[in-house]
Amino acid sequence: MRSYLHRLLFVVTGVGLGTAYAVFAAPMEDGQAAYNQGDFKKAFELWRPLAEEGTARAQSNLGVLYENGKGVPADMNEALKWYRLAAEQGYAGAQNNLGLIYATGKGVMRDPVLAYMWFDLAAQSLTGDLAKTVASSRDVIAGSLSPEQAMQAVEMSRRCKAANYKQCESGASVAIATTPAVTSTPAIATTSHDVTANDYPSDALRFHESGAVTVTYVINEQGSVSTCSVVLTSGNGRLDEAACNLVKRRWKYRPATENGKPVTIQYISKIVFERK
DSSP: SSSOOOOOOOOOSSSSHHHHHHHHHHHHHHHHHHHHOHHHHHHHHHHHHHHHHHOOOHHHHHHHHHHHSSOOOOOOOOOOOHHHHTTTTHHHHHHHHHHHHHHHHHSSSOOOOHHHHHHHHHHHOOHHHHHHHHHHHHHHHHHOHHHHHHHEEEHHHHHHHHHHTTSSSGGGGHHHHTTTOOOOEEEEEEEEOOOOOOOHOOOOOTTTEEEEEEEEEEOOOSEEEEEEEEEEEEHHHHHHHHHHHHHHHOOOOOOOEETTTOOOEEEEEEEOOOOO
């Protein structure tokens, strides 16, 4: 399991499916099959023409490939380009991924205002558990904003949606221009995040209980988890408590940094307890 929030790949397949969608469905799904099988180069070759023709889902998927160096050399500029093209079409997966990039400062200056805006827009477009998970990420970011930043973030989200998602990042230019550049790196996990039998409460094992818990947690300057709280419950108190216990007990990181100095950072993760 990856820390923080998973990239949204193949989350939103589009609305108003008709003849045009049928034309693109075969290469899109063939690309997904190739991706699932680890053939990232083939996935890229199938998705690239669709992305160039303006298919938002394909554009977002190219962003994932470029960001993670799958099938192509890692290139954050290319990743950002494709994410933004998809986000401007209202594609929630790309909006979420932009939020994550700005939240962690991966390849860009960390910007919690833009992170909030993109998470908020994605959450408004999604439904069900995905919407709740993205909204939780937005709310984690909101906790780090000053009152002035919070007002700016909410207003930017409103204006972006009203403008049909065009030029959404321009509203942050003034705030960024007056802020010294910060070189930042995210926290990097140094221990496994897999859930083991030892992480289960004894009663949960005895009753074969399962569930998914979303937690938010703070990684300190030493790379240890100092606090943890549940933001989306599994509906089972034993599993909720066990989730934070394992995060604080076992998860270790190479600390996040700003200008080369370790800093405290807050992340969010989903922990899945599968029935044993």
